[in-house]
Amino acid sequence: MPTFISSIGSLAVPAPHVEPIDILLATYNGAAFLRPQIESLLAQDYLSFRILVSDDGSTDDTLAILSAYAQRFPDRLVLVPSPLSGRGALRNFEHLMTVCLAQGRARWFAFADQDDVWLPDKLSRSAACMQTLESNGGADLPCLVHTDLCVVDATQRVVHPSMVRYEGLNPAAATRESLLSVNEVTGCTVLGNQRLLELALPLPPAAIMHDWWCAVIAGSGRRAFIPHATVYYRQHGANQIGARDRGVWARGRRLVLDGPGVWRRVRELGAQTWHQAVALGQRLCERGLDRTYVDDYLRWRCRSRLAQASAYRRYYAGPQLDRLTRWLLWRGFDAQPPSRRYP
Template sequence: MTQTPPSASNPDVRTDDRREVQILMASYQGARYIQEQLNSIATQAYPHWRLFVSDDGSQDDTRRLIANFADTHGHRRIHLIDGPRQGATQNFLHLIRMAPRDRMLAFCDQDDVWHPEKIERAVSKLARISGPAHYAARTTITDENLEPVAQSRHFSRPLTFRNALVQACMAGNTSVFNPAAAALLKAGVEAASSADIQSHDWWAYQLTSGAGAKIIHDHHPVLLYRQHGMAEMGRNDTTSAMAKRLGQLFAGDFGKWVAANHTALNASRTLLTEDNRRILDLTIAALRCKGPVAAQRLYHLGLYRQTRAGTAALMAATATGRLRQPFSASRRSR
């Protein structure tokens, strides 16, 4: 079952129904866990949803399970499409590109289990906002058998563009976007895909905060976040996990991820507020400088991570040249 997703030109979709949440799930070899996630979507207290699954060429029973789910819950509500087969991030970007316009969007991982009120909480909080808004929440971290281990971190510092430029805090598996924020993602998705960004949820946090959207982080856990050997991302709340992530600041890959993000943001700079365009330009200019000068400039710009240790590690990595970008990698878009 491979379907063409509904679009603005498809009469099957009512363009005035902005209450509907489009759930975007990227799947690949997910047969072991995906049925539990599908079941949790089916039992959501909020009834106005559609599910779009982009499968990246699974060879196990993933597609069959999705097809069976569609047989049970309706092919007008469940849509299976072919993914680009370029990894999870590109698969999510593909889903953003293909999703209908003027709807709320929700990212969805194939191996979690949503609490019944997951969508309802997000919609309730987003409904209070008149402009673009991006919602995310805490999760209950579990082992592979869904036995609770801990709750994910609660962020105490403001969630702003100055934070988003250097840290991913809005978990993709909990993220929901109102129609205005979803329109921002659609407007920026081609630039993100071309820049080959590392993380769709980090980019989404950067773009929405940079565009002046309201950023909402719910302290209430909304899903079971399953940890297992095949998971794309692992937990980040333990001392060892946080130490590992801080260590990534000193690895060459982190600088490449930052450069790709800046390239994507630069190409979508008209979506950003005037002040945040200025912050982006100054950040790019700083990271073209030698390490100590770059660190000093980032410090004066007020870029920060959520902990003092994280911010100190960021500045130290910058001072040693780990985040330095060549001019060609971050040249301002014309």
């Protein structure tokens, strides 16, 4: 049975520096903020790690910066050749995940974004938590640790000390069912184990993002949230995915300025979450794992709104307005029953 540990603040102490970790850093035109991030990775108080970097065809100084660091720290930073460029963040991270798994050097892996800054104890806190998750047979299960973040602006001025509170989320209470609809796992805080990589790869076409896919895969194992910011999450104009204030006034302003766009994006996300859940059910079936909770979710999505009313809080996490919006706009997107969807 999967285990979900709501929060592990008491375990946020340095772990023994013995288990090797691969930090997976995907880059693309990130020269403006790349140096501070690499410096923060190199300054980790957890000593057994290396940084695997895959670039997606940058046209700025990103490659020059990476090459300089690779020459200075050849045992720490490794440039991973990429067969194609312009694939986007999801496929760039998938490439790094594939290399990490194929090499088999690291027991654990961590995602890193090019424009953030890690606090020095980021890895050690997560590693201590991962050791607990993997104890008592957990190493044979997909395990994932994630943390809170401190939201900062382009100049690293603090916007909000907690991204979780800023966005009105509650990852400590998230379940494998609610994660099918709402991603409360921020990729740049993730530490995962080898079993998670094995089950997550290859990423299916329906995967919305690499971190969300890993989060739902971890539903078959163990996941823990550390309610402590370990990353300065840099919010700037070039972010592909950014933190958003989900307060009533901020949300009302977005609806006034871009109402049709907001409704369109909500509907699109409804379709994306549906197809990702179908892909998850297929993956679990292929690997001989229990998919019952995914089938139940898909059946529930196909029910009438009235029939859904009693259980929508179970599947739709987040602020109440978000929950109601999904309940009103999201539907099933495939009339085929779950029992016929898988081989």
